[in-house]
Amino acid sequence: MFPFWIAVTIFLAITLSGYACIRLNRVIQINTEPPRMLGDLRRNFDYLLLGSTNVWGRCHFVGEEAFARVLSFAQPLRNLWGDYLVLQHMHSYLKSDGIVVLTVDYASQNNLQAKGLNYADLQMLHPVTLSSLGQRAYQRKLAYPLLYFPNYCLGYVYYILVAKFKSRRRWLVGSGKITGKDATYQQNLSGEITQIIKRVSEFCDIRSLGLKVIFIACDEFASENSLEIIESLRSESNRPECHIVEDPEQIISILA
Amino acid sequence: MNIPTVKLRNNVEMPRIVLGTFQHNNRDELRDLIKSALQIGYRAFDTAPSYRNEEVLGSIFEELIADGEVTRGDLFLIDKIDGWQMQQSNGNITEYVEAALSKLRVNYLDLLLIHWPFPEWLVKTWESCIAANKSGIVKSIGLCNVHERHLLSVVDNTEFTPDVVQVERHPLNSMSGLVALNEELGIITQAYSPVCRMIDKLSSSPIIAGIAEKHGRSKGQVIMRWHIDTGVVPVFMTTRSERLEEYKKIFDFHLDASDLSKISMLNENYKIFLESRGCPGF
Numbered sequence: 001m002f003p004f005w006i007a008v009t010i011f012l013a014i015t016l017s018g019y020a021c022i023r024l025n026r027v028i029q030i031n032t033e034p035p036r037m038l039g040d041l042r043r044n045f046d047y048l049l050l051g052s053t054n055v056w057g058r059c060h061f062v063g064e065e066a067f068a069r070v071l072s073f074a075q076p077l078r079n080l081w082g083d084y085l086v087l088q089h090m091h092s093y094l095k096s097d098g099i100v101v102l103t104v105d106y107a108s109q110n111n112l113q114a115k116g117l118n119y120a121d122l123q124m125l126h127p128v129t130l131s132s133l134g135q136r137a138y139q140r141k142l143a144y145p146l147l148y149f150p151n152y153c154l155g156y157v158y159y160i161l162v163a164k165f166k167s168r169r170r171w172l173v174g175s176g177k178i179t180g181k182d183a184t185y186q187q188n189l190s191g192e193i194t195q196i197i198k199r200v201s202e203f204c205d206i207r208s209l210g211l212k213v214i215f216i217a218c219d220e221f222a223s224e225n226s227l228e229i230i231e232s233l234r235s236e237s238n239r240p241e242c243h244i245v246e247d248p249e250q251i252i253s254i255l256a
Numbered sequence: 257m258n259i260p261t262v263k264l265r266n267n268v269e270m271p272r273i274v275l276g277t278f279q280h281n282n283r284d285e286l287r288d289l290i291k292s293a294l295q296i297g298y299r300a301f302d303t304a305p306s307y308r309n310e311e312v313l314g315s316i317f318e319e320l321i322a323d324g325e326v327t328r329g330d331l332f333l334i335d336k337i338d339g340w341q342m343q344q345s346n347g348n349i350t351e352y353v354e355a356a357l358s359k360l361r362v363n364y365l366d367l368l369l370i371h372w373p374f375p376e377w378l379v380k381t382w383e384s385c386i387a388a389n390k391s392g393i394v395k396s397i398g399l400c401n402v403h404e405r406h407l408l409s410v411v412d413n414t415e416f417t418p419d420v421v422q423v424e425r426h427p428l429n430s431m432s433g434l435v436a437l438n439e440e441l442g443i444i445t446q447a448y449s450p451v452c453r454m455i456d457k458l459s460s461s462p463i464i465a466g467i468a469e470k471h472g473r474s475k476g477q478v479i480m481r482w483h484i485d486t487g488v489v490p491v492f493m494t495t496r497s498e499r500l501e502e503y504k505k506i507f508d509f510h511l512d513a514s515d516l517s518k519i520s521m522l523n524e525n526y527k528i529f530l531e532s533r534g535c536p537g538f
Contacts, residue, residue: 037533041455043526088537092530126536128339128374203537206405 025146028156032120032145034073034090044095045071047255050083051103051214070255075120076159077152080104080112080196082121087200089126091209099210101255102200102240104193104229106215106222112193119149190228197233197240205238214251215244259297260507262489264419265442268396270367271332272484273503274300274491276448281309285495287316292497294326296504302448302491303360304336304371305352310359318361328362335360336371336400337381339535347380353388368394369422372535373406379413386416396420398446401531401538404437411441422446425488427479427519428458428526439487449528450490451479461522467515473506480506482519 035042046069049056056074071093073086080102087100094100104112122130123142130138141148197213204211215226223244230242243254261269275298280286286309290301303310317333320326341352357363368388370381388394398420399407411417421438425431425447438445452458459475468478480503483490492503511519531538 034533037530038528041528043530044524085536089532092527092532092538096525126339126533128343129536131340131343132376 021146024153024157025144028119028145028153029123029143032075032123034124042071043093044098045069045093046095046098047071048087048091048094048098048100049074049103050087050100051078051080051105056103073124074103075118075124077118077155078121079115080193081115082117084196084200084203085117085129086121086124087203089124089129091203091207094209097208097210099212100200100204101212101214101251102197103251104197104213104215104226106225107218112189119145119152190225190232193225194229194232197229198236201233201236201238201240204240211240212254213240213242214254215242216248217244217246257297257504257507259299259504262444264396264444265417266396266419268366268419270396270420270444270489271298271300272489272507273298273480274302274332274334274446274489275500276302276491276493277309277313278302278304278307278448278493280493280495281307281312283312283316286312287319289495289497289500290316291320291325293500294320296497296500298500298504299330300332300334300366302334305338305341305356306336306371310335310356314359314361332366333360333362334367334369335365336369337385338371339374342370342374342377342381345384347377347384349381349384350388353393357393364392365394367396367398367420369398369400369420371400372531373399373402373410373538374535375537378406379410382410382414382416386414398422398443401529401534402434403531403538404434407434407437407441407443417441418443420444420446422448422491424449424527424529425483426450426452426458427461427464427482427522428452428455428524430520430523432520432523435486435488445488446491447483447488448491450483450492451476452526453528455528457526458522463518463522467511467518470515471509471511473509474502477502477506478511478515479519481509481511482516485511485516486520 049070049072051074056072073090083102091100106112117133122135122138127138135141146153201211215222215229217223217226226244233239233242245251245254260272262272264270275293277286280289301313303313317331321328335356337349337352341349345352353365353368356365368385370378370385385394385397389397396419398418399410400422402421402423407418407421421434421443423431423434423445425445426449429452435445454476458464464475464478468475471478480490480492484506494500
């Protein structure tokens with residue numbers, strides 16, 4: 001006969017796992033939601049930060065005072081296309097001549113190339129945008145990240161654990177270098193980034209918002225690529241202010 | 257004293273103050289509120305599909321009309337076209353107008369507004385609104401939550417000027433540019449959130465307090481009168497009948513030029529409702 005204590009243990013394990021999943025699902029859902037418009041009445045920010053969280057996260061721990069008028073919608077694993085969609089949805093948090101700061105982080109391939117949107121990005125977007133993107137039954141899906149976005153949830157838990165048990169700065173510094181640095185790759189990468197920056201720039205220009213694009217150039221390849229993009233933007237009538245930095249902490253002086 | 261009216265560019269008379277119904281969908285509470293409002297003299301009511309109360313309002317108005325408490329001609333009903341409707345119909349919103357009439361149990365709307373200027377469908381939706389206006393099922397048409405560039409784009413593309421533009425406006429967000437443009441084009445501006453939910457920075461303003469004391473009025477009355485004296489029609493929300501009484505009493509005094517200027521100088525482009533969150537790509 002099946003021992004009673006094994007049955008109890010299995011029952012308890014299933015119950016506790018279920019409870020943990022429900023809790024985790026809720027925590028991820030709440031932590032990725034945008035601010036509640038009628039609950040959080042902060043408005044008219046000077047800067048809106050988009051781009052790699054590796055960079056912005058690192059900046060957040062330096063000089064909190066300097067960032068009092070800064071609102072960050074940076075998220076791990078978001079690509080530049082996602083940044084553009086989030087900008088469309090969140091730019092009204094800026095004051096009338098506020099500045100959008102877009103980071104192009106060569107230390108994060110995802111930031112540059114990945115297609116598609118992760119759970120946190122989808123949480124940020126308007127239902128009409130989600131519908132335009134073909135996200136069906138999004139409301140149900142967004143309510144159950146563990147079920148519908150398991151990869152994102154695994155990554156989320158990983159980042160939280162690393163941040164908890166290791167130095168915070170360590171995970172924020174980011175890892176990974178650009179791979180496949182041949183000429184075709186470089187051309188494609190520059191083209192894709194330039195295209196998004198042009199769209200963001202035009203968007204900001206129509207709305208009288210400033211735009212600073214900051215390239216985080218982790219190596220020689222990244223520096224060359226950044227310079228190429230800046231050069232191709234030079235002919236634009238509404239070209240953004242561009243910077244290349246090697247160390248993310250240099251961004252602080254750019255925003256100061 | 258009756259609530260005065262303002263003549264729109266198409267000669268339709270619109271009450272100079274409107275009761276909004278956002279966040280009201282309990283039938284009994286809404287019925288009591290509307291009944292009180294009608295008794296006090298309010299005639300204009302504002303709703304939208306996203307408020308999820310069109311059907312409730314329809315049944316209330318039907319009941320009040322059947323009881324002889326009001327006639328359809330006395331009412332000024334404002335409804336809107338929401339973003340998802342613009343998207344799903346690709347701008348051809350006729351079926352949604354008909355659905356709104358059916359829910360509100362009326363055979364015409366006094367004013368139909370496009371709730372948010374979703375850029376992909378704005379001009380097409382406006383053309384559809386013009387068609388509804390010409391067919392007579394909508395007496396007047398207009399836009400909500402627009403800036404000058406949206407308004408000019410719509411007028412330039414269709415050569416049809418809106419009768420009304422409704423935006424968030426209060427002393428912390430005076431929208432002077434848009435209000436001036438509306439005036440130039442003969443458009444009446446409606447202001448929602450007219451007292452900015454009386455947040456701290458407004459309720460604690462010594463300027464508003466000083467003007468209120470000078471006129472022996474409440475701060476809310478002074479702000480509502482500022483709208484009236486700057487040619488704007490406030491669209492306010494309340495759950496309290498005392499507030500209905502309070503705001504009815506804004507038509508028997510005036511603010512002088514100095515008061516108006518002091519209130520307008522409180523502007524800091526502060527908005528409760530962030531346009532881009534209601535309308536991505538705003």
